[in-house]
Amino acid sequence: MTRVHRMTRRRALKVTAGAVGATLPLVHVQTASAAGKLTMGIWDHWVPAANPVMKGLVGEWAAKNKVDVAIDFIPSAGNKMILTQAAEAQARSGHDILAFDQWAAHQYGDRLVPVNDVVDGLIKQYGPVSKAVEYLGTSDGKWMAVPVAWGSAPLPPCARISMIKNSTGEDVTEWYPAQDVKTKGADEWTYEKQLKMAEQCHKAGSLFALGCGANSTDANQTWGATFGAFGAHLVDGKGNITVDSDPVREVLDYVKRFVPYLPRETISYDDASNNKAYVAGSAALIWNPPSAWAVAKRDAPAIAADTWHFPTPRGKMGRLVPHRPYFWGVWQWAQNKPAAMDLMTFLSQREIVTKLSIPAAGYDIPPFLSMADLPVWAELEPPQGTLYNYPVRPHHDAEYYIVGSSAPPDIGVQIWSQYMIPGMVARIVSGQTPKQVIDWAKKELEGIRR
Numbered sequence: 001m002t003r004v005h006r007m008t009r010r011r012a013l014k015v016t017a018g019a020v021g022a023t024l025p026l027v028h029v030q031t032a033s034a035a036g037k038l039t040m041g042i043w044d045h046w047v048p049a050a051n052p053v054m055k056g057l058v059g060e061w062a063a064k065n066k067v068d069v070a071i072d073f074i075p076s077a078g079n080k081m082i083l084t085q086a087a088e089a090q091a092r093s094g095h096d097i098l099a100f101d102q103w104a105a106h107q108y109g110d111r112l113v114p115v116n117d118v119v120d121g122l123i124k125q126y127g128p129v130s131k132a133v134e135y136l137g138t139s140d141g142k143w144m145a146v147p148v149a150w151g152s153a154p155l156p157p158c159a160r161i162s163m164i165k166n167s168t169g170e171d172v173t174e175w176y177p178a179q180d181v182k183t184k185g186a187d188e189w190t191y192e193k194q195l196k197m198a199e200q201c202h203k204a205g206s207l208f209a210l211g212c213g214a215n216s217t218d219a220n221q222t223w224g225a226t227f228g229a230f231g232a233h234l235v236d237g238k239g240n241i242t243v244d245s246d247p248v249r250e251v252l253d254y255v256k257r258f259v260p261y262l263p264r265e266t267i268s269y270d271d272a273s274n275n276k277a278y279v280a281g282s283a284a285l286i287w288n289p290p291s292a293w294a295v296a297k298r299d300a301p302a303i304a305a306d307t308w309h310f311p312t313p314r315g316k317m318g319r320l321v322p323h324r325p326y327f328w329g330v331w332q333w334a335q336n337k338p339a340a341m342d343l344m345t346f347l348s349q350r351e352i353v354t355k356l357s358i359p360a361a362g363y364d365i366p367p368f369l370s371m372a373d374l375p376v377w378a379e380l381e382p383p384q385g386t387l388y389n390y391p392v393r394p395h396h397d398a399e400y401y402i403v404g405s406s407a408p409p410d411i412g413v414q415i416w417s418q419y420m421i422p423g424m425v426a427r428i429v430s431g432q433t434p435k436q437v438i439d440w441a442k443k444e445l446e447g448i449r450r
Contacts, residue, residue, distance in 0.1 A: 037068045038339045041084060041095035043151040043326060044073035046291065049359035054150070057355065061346050067339050074099070088331065096334040097344065100145050100327045102402075103413040105137055109144040112329040118341050119143040122348050126368040130392075132323045132400035133367045135409070145327035146344045147367035149353050153289040154323040154365055154400060155221045156390065157313075160206075161306050161383075163284035167204040168197045176310035178378060178385025180395045191229065191254060191313045198261040201284040209283035210262060211269020212425040218271045219422035221322030222287045224403030227251050227421050229315025234415055234445060235407035241449070243441045252434040255425050267426045279303060287312070287322075290387055294361050297382075305382035309390045311398045319398035325367060362387045369394075414448045 040058070045051055051073050062069045072095065074081050081099065088094030089108055100108065119137070123129065129137075133147045159172050175185035198208040211219045227233070230251040234243045242248075263269065263277070275292040277283040279300050286292060296304035312321050330340045346352065353366050357376040366374070372391040380387050392398045403421065404412030415421070420441060427437045 036066075036336050036339055037070070038062075038097070038336045038343065039070045039072075039095040040097040040340075040343070041072040041074050042097070042099045042328065043081065043101070044075040045151065045360060045363075047294070047360050047363060049361075050356065053356060053359045057347065057352055058343070061343055065339065065342065067336070067343075069343070076101075092331075092333050094331065096336050096340045097328050097330055099151070100329050101151065102136060102324050103409070103416065105145040105327045105329055106139060106409045106413065108329070109139050111332055112144050113332055113334065113337060114142040114144065115146050115330065115341065115344070116143050118146050118345050118348075121345065122146075122368070126350065127370040129367040130323070130369060130400040132402045132405070133325050135402055135405050136325060137327055139409075145329035146348065148326050148328050148344075148348065149364040149366040149371075150347075150356065150360075151326040152324065152365045152367065153363055154321045154390075154392070155218060155225075155287045155289060156309055156311050156321050157285055158278070158288045158290070158292055158307060158309050159285040160278075160283070160303070161308050163201065163204075163206050163306075164197065167201045167206065167284065170197065172308045172310055173383075173385075176308070176389040176396075178388035180393060182395050182397075186310075186396075187314075189310075189313050191226065191315050194313045195254070195258055195261075197285075198258065202261040206284040207263055207277060207282055208261060208285045209269075209274045209277040210258075210287065211266050211273055212262075212422045212429060213267060213269040213273070214419055214423065214426070216270050216273075216419075216422065217324070218274060218287065219269060219425070220403055220416060220419055221324070222422075223255075223425045224416075224421045225312060225320045225322040225401050226254075226315070228320045228401050228403070228406070229313070229317050230254070231315075231317045233406035234404075234420060234441060235411050237406065237408065239408050239411055239449065241442060241445045243445060244438050248438060249434050252424070252428055252437060255428045256434070259429050262429065267429055289363055290361065290390060291363065293386065294363075301382075307383075307386055309387055311389060311392065311396045314397075319396060320401035321392055321398050322403060323365070323400035325365075325400075362390065365391050411445075411448060415445075418444070418448070420444060 058069055074084055089111055129147055137143055137147050165171050175183055175189055210222055213219050230247050232247040232251040236242050274286040278286050278292045279296050293304055293307045311319050328344055330337055334340055354374055357374050362376040362380050372393050377387040377390055404415035424437050424441055
């Protein structure tokens with residue numbers, strides 16, 4: 001039997017204020033035949049239809065295994081997920097299974113039960129996960145949490161087919177058709193090509209709506225992947241500061257040449273700004289999951305029908321598609337660890353991931369590379385095939401990328417959380433020289449390392 005609750009900021013703060021050992025106010029209904037209880041706190045999906053399907057699938061598992069399961073769907077807005085993680089870590093009590101996005105598994109890794117038995121079994125079953133997922137999910141060879149599709153989303157380009165064609169003569173649907181083929185257009189899709197097309201669209205009155213606002217995760221991912229594709233790493237794998245380098249100067253020059261074609265409000269962009277520009281019809285291209293397309297389906301159907309998704313441009317380091325994976329971890333103090341491991345294994349099966357992908361409108365990306373061919377991405381419309389190239393497929397010659405992943409995780413998380421890379425871009429937009437920007441970044445990174 002499953003019970004669904006929504007974690008509010010008030011509830012999370014109440015837990016934070018509680019004494020060690022305090023528990024979350026979850027309600028369970030015990031049946032005579034139950035073999036135990038299990039509590040689960042996961043991301044409240046932005047697609048409302050997804051949560052009931054998740055609840056139903058968990059209910060099927062619960063009934064079969066005679067376990068009472070209580071689920072909290074925790075919104076990401078207002079830092080509710082972050083508050084919940086911190087509160088439960090402090091109280092050493094709470095959910096048996098809890099969601100951890102991006103860097104959080106590393107942050108709490110010393111308080112999580114290693115899940116190698118689960119993940120290694122899934123990898124044996126479905127093949128490897130992406131390098132990005134492995135970087136965020138492992139430490140010293142141990143899987144700290146189970147990588148999941150639920151909530152995991154990359155940030156590839158999303159473009160207006162007609163705007164691009166009318167302004168540049170390029171047909172993005174021919175570059176990346178809804179089939180597994182390599183094309184000349186895709187091979188020529190580089191960062192220089194993006195710059196040239198941005199100029200052409202700007203002259204025609206439309207935008208490549210890329211923001212560099214402080215505290216914008218979209219900006220962090222867009223420019224972070226751009227820096228990565230240029231080989232412009234701020235810190236290397238040994239923790240050495242490498243920001244004063246030719247690749248960094250090269251990417252800053254690229255940014256400087258891009259400035260005239262960026263939105264006038266690029267520095268003040270938040271994560272909603274590019275979506276609003278796209279749905280309003282002023283943007284020819286943004287970097288975004290299919291959430292902008294989904295909103296357009298509801299509010300501007302003609303724009304949705306004129307939308308195509310495809311991988312990022314190619315740089316000297318290849319096509320790096322920025323990604324924000326989610327993980328589910330089990331606290332060391334969890335009351336029902338065996339059931340938690342079994343439930344996570346069940347929800348990671350291809351059949352289950354496929355069922356969840358449909359109500360989630362194809363938003364979620366499974367961690368296993370072999371699952372890039374789920375039917376949902378070929379079937380969703382309009383237009384038919386618009387999401388076919390949303391997941392990284394083998395013929396893309398691309399890989400998922402984590403901003404800051406050239407550095408050890410304890411430094412990489414600071415590059416991410418302090419928005420170092422969009423901060424560098426914003427300084428170029430504001431008129432600073434590359435030397436001034438590099439000097440600023442070097443001081444910031446030295447502060448991080450101390």
